[in-house]
Structures are given as structure tokens and as C-alpha cells.
Amino acid sequence: EEHAVDDAQDAAVEEHVGSHQDATAVDALDDVDPANDADNAVDANDVDSLGEEDADDNPIGAQQAADAQDQDAADDNPQAAAAEDAQDAADTSPAPDTATTPSPAALSTPASVSSEPREPASNRSVAAWFRVGVEAYLSEDWKTCATALENAILEWQYFLRANIDCRLKCGQEARRQPPLFDKDIEHLQHAEELLRTTLCIMKCKRRAFHGRVTTDTIAASDQKAFRDLKAYEYLQLCYYQSLQFQKAASAVFTIISHDPSNDIMRQNLQYYLSMPEVDANKLENYESEPYVPLYLAGTDAYFSENYESAVSNLEESLHEFLNAVDRCRADCEGPFDQGWLPDFTPSITNHYVYCLKCKTKCHSKLSQMNGERYDDFLPLHYNYLQFSYFKLGRLKDACEAAATYLMFLPADEMMLENIAYYKALPKFKTSMLQPRTEAVDYIHRQTYEDALLKFVADEFIFPDLEEKDIPPSNEIREIGKKPPRKQTDPLHSAFSEQNISLENISEYKAQQNLLQEVKGNNTKPNIYPAASDMTSNLDEYLLSQVKSQELERLKKSSRRPLFNFQRESDLGGKKRFVVDGLANELECKQLVQFAKVNGVRGDGYDGNKTPHSPLEIFEGITLGQAALMVNFGLIELSTLKLFLSLSERGKNSIATYFNISNSDLHFSFTHLVCRSSVPGKSVNGSALSHKIHADNCWFPKEGRCVKTYPAYYWRDYSALLYLNDDFDGGEFIFSADPLGKLIQSSIKPNCGRLVGFSAGHENLHGVQGVKRGTRCALALWFTQDSTRSEWGRILTNR
Numbered sequence: 001e002e003h004a005v006d007d008a009q010d011a012a013v014e015e016h017v018g019s020h021q022d023a024t025a026v027d028a029l030d031d032v033d034p035a036n037d038a039d040n041a042v043d044a045n046d047v048d049s050l051g052e053e054d055a056d057d058n059p060i061g062a063q064q065a066a067d068a069q070d071q072d073a074a075d076d077n078p079q080a081a082a083a084e085d086a087q088d089a090a091d092t093s094p095a096p097d098t099a100t101t102p103s104p105a106a107l108s109t110p111a112s113v114s115s116e117p118r119e120p121a122s123n124r125s126v127a128a129w130f131r132v133g134v135e136a137y138l139s140e141d142w143k144t145c146a147t148a149l150e151n152a153i154l155e156w157q158y159f160l161r162a163n164i165d166c167r168l169k170c171g172q173e174a175r176r177q178p179p180l181f182d183k184d185i186e187h188l189q190h191a192e193e194l195l196r197t198t199l200c201i202m203k204c205k206r207r208a209f210h211g212r213v214t215t216d217t218i219a220a221s222d223q224k225a226f227r228d229l230k231a232y233e234y235l236q237l238c239y240y241q242s243l244q245f246q247k248a249a250s251a252v253f254t255i256i257s258h259d260p261s262n263d264i265m266r267q268n269l270q271y272y273l274s275m276p277e278v279d280a281n282k283l284e285n286y287e288s289e290p291y292v293p294l295y296l297a298g299t300d301a302y303f304s305e306n307y308e309s310a311v312s313n314l315e316e317s318l319h320e321f322l323n324a325v326d327r328c329r330a331d332c333e334g335p336f337d338q339g340w341l342p343d344f345t346p347s348i349t350n351h352y353v354y355c356l357k358c359k360t361k362c363h364s365k366l367s368q369m370n371g372e373r374y375d376d377f378l379p380l381h382y383n384y385l386q387f388s389y390f391k392l393g394r395l396k397d398a399c400e401a402a403a404t405y406l407m408f409l410p411a412d413e414m415m416l417e418n419i420a421y422y423k424a425l426p427k428f429k430t431s432m433l434q435p436r437t438e439a440v441d442y443i444h445r446q447t448y449e450d451a452l453l454k455f456v457a458d459e460f461i462f463p464d465l466e467e468k469d470i471p472p473s474n475e476i477r478e479i480g481k482k483p484p485r486k487q488t489d490p491l492h493s494a495f496s497e498q499n500i501s502l503e504n505i506s507e508y509k510a511q512q513n514l515l516q517e518v519k520g521n522n523t524k525p526n527i528y529p530a531a532s533d534m535t536s537n538l539d540e541y542l543l544s545q546v547k548s549q550e551l552e553r554l555k556k557s558s559r560r561p562l563f564n565f566q567r568e569s570d571l572g573g574k575k576r577f578v579v580d581g582l583a584n585e586l587e588c589k590q591l592v593q594f595a596k597v598n599g600v601r602g603d604g605y606d607g608n609k610t611p612h613s614p615l616e617i618f619e620g621i622t623l624g625q626a627a628l629m630v631n632f633g634l635i636e637l638s639t640l641k642l643f644l645s646l647s648e649r650g651k652n653s654i655a656t657y658f659n660i661s662n663s664d665l666h667f668s669f670t671h672l673v674c675r676s677s678v679p680g681k682s683v684n685g686s687a688l689s690h691k692i693h694a695d696n697c698w699f700p701k702e703g704r705c706v707k708t709y710p711a712y713y714w715r716d717y718s719a720l721l722y723l724n725d726d727f728d729g730g731e732f733i734f735s736a737d738p739l740g741k742l743i744q745s746s747i748k749p750n751c752g753r754l755v756g757f758s759a760g761h762e763n764l765h766g767v768q769g770v771k772r773g774t775r776c777a778l779a780l781w782f783t784q785d786s787t788r789s790e791w792g793r794i795l796t797n798r
């Protein structure tokens with residue numbers, strides 16, 4: 001959420017998110033003193049001052065200042081009532097036994113927990129409840145675990161509901177308002193509708209989240225954990241351990257309903273069902289959609305030939321299904337950090353496409369009941385309805401339902417026969433064969449949206465530049481002569497300059513198959529869990545817990561680690577280390593393939609194709625680009641997860657070695673890079689692939705390394721996670737002097753080997769020329785300044 005606002009372009013982007021940020025500022029105040037009503041004045045002041053500062057830049061933010069004082073406007077907001085109902089519901093949730101709840105200070109995530117004031121037990125944010133629950137789980141306090149996780153889920157559901165309600169209600173409300181001017185010139189009426197909707201959403205959310213610890217923004221990674229029903233996974237075990245077997249079974253049933261392919265949970269369910277205490281008929285899906293019981297009641301009635309009841313239940317189920325689709329779609333209208341600074345129109349388009357992709361998944365996501373999928377769930381309603389209506393003698397309704405069904409499945413023989421039958425009836429009129437409007441609108445929207453996404457997939461193709469387009473090789477810049485390279489984050493270039501190569505995708509897919517073979521003889525031990533386990537903050541938190549426990553065990557058992565470890569004394573200098581085993585062969589191969597296929601020439605270096613050595617080709621890909629590729633369906637999500645996972649392992653190593661809390665260390669830039677020797681160009685023995693340099697300072701003509709622009713002076717730590725060794729040369733070297741005369745140590749890259757060091761002048765380093773083959777590494781830079789957090793990383797959260 002926090003971005004560095006360090007130039008005019010950034011400021012322009014802030015304009016788009018200004019409203020969002022103001023809301024956060026207000027909620028942050030609520031956070032501190034949620035019970036105190038007098039803080040309204042403070043809110044207004046705070047927003048005012050923001051409004052003043054940014055009056056020109058942030059018109060929406062300034063507008064909100066007025067809202068803050070206009071409590072009346074918020075009071076007649078119907079959403080508020082709903083919000084308060086929900087609050088009541090949350091308040092009646094079982095309160096944890098405060099005597100057994102671990103005190104916040106006991107938790108090891110100081111940033112998020114220890115700063116929390118001591119509130120009544122029920123007043124915690126989603127993430128705080130979750131952490132209390134997980135902490136209790138790890139310390140085997142099962143009762144606290146269960147109640148804390150129940151509360152986390154209730155808070156989460158409130159968050160979802162409030163956001164969706166606000167978006168839906170405000171969209172409808174804005175469409176009802178008469179426009180300020182009655183001619184629609186240059187789509188200004190659309191702009192007006194957006195303005196009105198935004199204003200309404202801001203008021204609505206302010207109201208809905210007033211006085212709650214959970215704010216209207218939850219970290220995307222935490223959101224993902226809840227959307228993936230992580231809380232139920234723990235909850236299930238805590239129910240089991242506290243002997244609440246029926247609830248444990250229901251929690252597992254909830255997970256399976258959401259993800260029927262979860263075999264572990266299936267096994268668990270089987271186990272629970274074998275217990276005498278568990279009744280299969282009382283299994284509950286805690287995340288069930290309202291249409292499910294209606295549909296079941298409707299079809300039950302249908303099969304027992306109770307057509308009145310079938311009609312009323314199925315019409316209601318239909319209504320609730322369409323409603324659920326609308327809510328699912330509204331849920332897609334969340335924030336999206338572009339991670340780059342596109343122009344106005346590409347910026348809107350990018351967010352729009354992101355949102356649209358999410359929305360189009362709603363139909364099939366909801367076409368299921370408790371995990372049982374139906375391709376034709378929505379049309380099936382019309383099928384049952386047409387027959388029920390016919391049986392009730394309502395021919396017109398029967399014909400409409402039949403015609404509607406045919407819109408979804410135009411070649412369905414049985415329905416065509418039915419229609420022929422209806423047509424032959426004396427009461428039949430051709431006008432009766434009118435498909436129902438809700439379905440017509442639904443299908444038309446679906447058709448248009450699918451066409452748009454197909455257009456995106458077909459047309460947004462930016463082939464790689466040809467070899468001949470690579471400009472003649474540059475001089476190697478010498479330290480001391482010129483400032484170091486000017487590296488702009490490539491994500492700051494526009495969409496169309498991304499160079500995302502779709503042409504390579506089929507090749508990539510073929511290589512993926514090849515990788516399946518590698519899987520078979522993957523024997524190298526991996527000291528970290530699999531990629532998919534490490535993608536969210538909550539996971540990370542949990543992992544750190546588990547890891548520290550494992551470390552304790554290791555220490556006790558006095559077993560020596562199997563992997564290579566080199567410290568300062570081995571490497572001839574301060575604040576540096578080398579460790580092996582951070583990735584296994586398969587992971588390395590996968591990432592190397594990905595880099596080779598999708599890497600962009602000279603990427604990260606202003607389009608300079610051979611930024612370091614004229615004798616080599618340099619290709620790179622940033623995390624943000626990888627995220628965009630997933631977003632546009634160009635690469636598998638698993639590849640991005642692997643990318644993320646390896647980078648997290650690098651971060652954990654740096655945090656552990658330098659004894660920094662993981663939450664105080666932030667990614668600043670992540671770059672997957674390969675350097676290849678150019679066939680035919682001979683490399684003399686001493687040419688460097690990357691000149692000796694420090695990562696956060698540069699050498700002026702004479703004197704010491706200075707930590708200012710154009711160096712990335714905010715970088716505090718660096719890590720390189722190597723991915724292969726099938727090349728010659730390419731050693732990483734630490735040097736005592738900027739010319740590379742006094743080499744202190746040399747590290748040969750190898751899959752899973754990480755070199756970590758502080759980013760300052762104490763760690764001058766470089767890379768020796770690559771003489772044969774391609775050398776790939778995941779380069780990671782970290783900062784302790786949270787405002788310098790990596791933009792692209794935020795793209796990876798969905």
C-alpha cells in the first residue's frame with residue numbers, strides 16, 4: 001500500500017489512489033482509538049490537512065474532508081444499518097477466554113501486534129485474530145485457537161460484505177441520479193457516474209468501518225489467505241483437538257466444498273465421518289451460498305412432483321444465484337497496484353482488464369453446490385422451471401423458461417422437442433417463446449466480456465526484438481569515470497513496451513513438459529517448504545514460527561546441517577555469507593527455463609542490451625513483469641509462485657543472518673537475470689561480466705563511495721540466489737578495491753547457492769566474464785525503508 005512518492009509521475013499516480021489512501025489515514029486513527037467518538041474531530045482535521053496539502057493533486061481526497069464533517073450524510077446511508085447489524089452479529093461471536101489468550105506482547109510479530117492497545121477481547125483486526133489463532137494453535141491452546149479463528153472469519157466476512165454492499169449499492173444509486181447536464185458529451189455522463197459512485201463508496205466505507213479495528217484495507221496477501229480458507233485448515237484441527245468433532249468435520253467439509261481436489265481434506269473428512277460423534281447429515285458448509293439450500297429444496301420438490309414448491313424455490317434460487325454472481329463481480333472491483341506508471345488510458349485499461357478477468361470467473365466459480373460442479377447450473381433452473389410451469393398449467397411461463405434454456409444450450413434436443421410439443425397446444429401463441437430478460441442480459445454481457453478478453457489475448461502481442469535491433473556494444477563504464485548505470489525499473493515503462501513475448505509461450509509449454517521428466521530424479525534435499533506454501537504474509541509468519549521451532553530441535557539434536565555455509569572469516573570481509581540449499585534442482589531448472597524463454601534483453605537497464613559487458617547478452621525479468629504475465633494468462637501461476645517463493649527464501653536468509661525481523665526488511669527490487677556468452681566473441685581471461693561496484697553507492701572521480709542519487713542508496717542488503725552451474729566463468733567476486741585488484745574471495749554459482757551481503761562500500765563485488773553458456777541468478781535487493789518497497793511485488797497478490 002505504501003509507495004514512495006518521489007517524483008512528479010508518482011504524484012500523478014497518487015491522484016488515482018488518493019481517495020483510497022485518505023480512507024486509510026482515517027481508519028488508522030480509528031485503529032488507535034476505536035471506542036472514542038470524539039475522534040471524529042481528529043479525523044476531520046487529519047483529512048483536512050491532507051486535503052489542503054494535496055488540494056490540487058487530490059480533488060477526491062479534499063472532497064472527503066467535507067464528508068468527514070458531514071455526519072448527517074453518512075447517517076442516512078442505508079448501508080450503515082446493514083453494517084451495524086453485521087457488527088452486532090460479530091459482537092455476539094464467542095469471546096475468547098482472556099485468561100488463556102496469549103497476550104499480544106508474547107507474539108513474535110511486533111510490528112503488527114505489540115503496537116495494539118489492550119482492547120476488549122472481541123476487538124481485533126482480521127489479521128490479529130488470525131495470528132492469535134495460529135499462535136494458540138502452535139502452543140496447543142485449542143480452545144483459544146478455535147474462538148480466535150472463528151472471530152477472524154467473522155471479521156473477514158464482515159470486511160467482504162461491507163465492501164461488496166458499498167460497491168453494489170453505490171453503483172445502483174449513482175445510476176439513478178439525474179445527470180448534472182442532460183447531453184452526454186464525450187462520455188461525461190459516464191465520468192459523472194463514476195464520481196458519484198466513488199463519493200458514495202467513500203462515505204459508505206467510512207461508515208461501515210467506523211469504530212472497527214479491521215479497516216477497509218487488508219493486505220492483499222492476507223486477503224488471499226482468507227479467500228483460500230486457510231483459517232478453516234487450522235480451525236479444523238483446533239476443533240478436533242478440543243473435541244468438537246462435528247464442527248471439525250464441517251470445517252473440513254467447508255474446505256472441500258471450496259476446493260474439491262483437496263485430497264488431504266477428503267481423507268480428513270473420511271476419518272471424521274468414521275467417528276461415532278459425527279453425523280454426516282449434519283455436515284455444514286460454513287461458506288455456503290444462499291442459493292444452495294433453495295436449489296436443493298427446489299429440485300427435491302420437483303422430483304416429488306410438488307411443482308408449486310419447486311417453482312417458488314427454484315425462482316428464488318435463480319434470483320440468489322444471479323445475486324451471488326453480482327456480489328462475486330463486485331468483489332473483483334478491488335484495488336490493483338499497477339506497479340508501473342502507465343498513461344491515463346492504459347492505466348484505466350490495465351485495471352479494467354484485471355477486474356474483468358476476475359469477474360468472468362464468477363459464473364463457473366458459482367456453478368457448483370458444496371463442491372459439486374455443474375456446467376449447466378444456471379440453465380438447469382430454467383429446465384426444471386419449464387416443466388414445473390407446464391405442470392401447473394402456466395404455459396406462457398413454461399414457454400419463456402424453455403426459450404431461455406435454449407439460449408444457453410441452443411442444440412438441446414429434448415428442449416427442442418418440448419417446444420415443438422408446446423407449439424402444438426391450442427393455447428400456444430408465438431409471442432410466448434420469449435426468453436426471460438434477466439437471462440438475455442446475462443448472456444449478452446458474458447458474450448461481450450468473453451470477446452473483450454479474447455481481443456486482449458489475441459492482440460496484445462509484443463514480439464521480441466530481433467538480434468539486429470540490438471545496438472552496437474557499449475563501452476564498459478568505468479567506476480570513477482561516470483556515475484554507475486542509470487537503472488530504471490522497467491515496470492515504469494508503458495504496457496506496450498513491456499516486451500512480454502507471447503510467441504515464446506508454446507515453446508515454454510513444451511519445456512514445461514520436459515521438466516516433468518526432471519521431476520523423477522529430483523533428489524537434492526530442499527531445506528525449505530514447497531513454493532506453494534510460501535506465498536502469503538500469514539504463511540510467512542507461520543513458517544517463521546515453524547522454522548524457529550525446527551531450529552531449536554536441530555540445535556538440541558546437535559546434528560550438523562548438511563549444507564555448505566561460509567561466513568565472514570571464510571569470505572575475507574564483513575557482513576557477508578554464502579549458504580547452499582535454498583532451491584532444489586527442479587526449482588532451479590524451472591526458473592532458468594522461465595528466464596531464458598521470457599527474459600527481456602537488457603531488461604532493467606534502460607534498454608541497454610549489454611549493460612555490463614559487450615561480450616555478453618544480458619536478459620532479465622522483474623517480479624512485476626512475471627505477475628503481469630500471469631495476469632494476462634501468459635505464464636502459469638505456479639511459475640510466479642516459484643519466483644516469489646525463492647525470493648522469500650532469500651529474504652528469510654538475509655533476515656536471519658543479519659538478525660533483522662522479517663517485517664522490518666522489505667524487498668526493494670527483484671530481478672531474475674541471465675548472462676550469456678556471445679558465441680564467436682572471444683573473452684580474454686580477465687574481462688568482467690559486471691564491474692566491481694557497491695550496490696548502494698557510487699564512486700565519484702575520487703574519494704569514497706557516496707550514497708546518493710543515481711545510486712540506489714536506499715538498498716541495505718543484497719542477495720544473489722544462483723540457479724545453475726552449466727557454464728564456464730561467471731564467478732562472483734568480493735574485492736577490497738574498486739578496480740578488482742585485491743580479490744578477497746570468489747564464489748562459484750550453483751543451484752540453490754545464495755550469497756548475501758550488506759549493500760554498502762564494505763562489500764565491493766563484481767562478476768567474472770561468462771566464457772561459455774548462460775549464467776542465471778535471482779538478484780534480490782532489500783531495504784529497511786518501507787517506502788522503498790518493490791512496486792511490482794504488489795502485483796503478485798492475486
Ligand SMILES: O=C(O)CCC(=O)C(=O)O
Pocket residue numbers: 690695720732765766767777779
Ligand atoms: O550476478 C551476480 O552475481 C552479481 C550481480 C550484481 O552484483 C548486481 O547486479 O548488482
Ligand SMILES: [Fe+3]
Pocket residue numbers: 693694695718765
Ligand atoms: Fe551488485
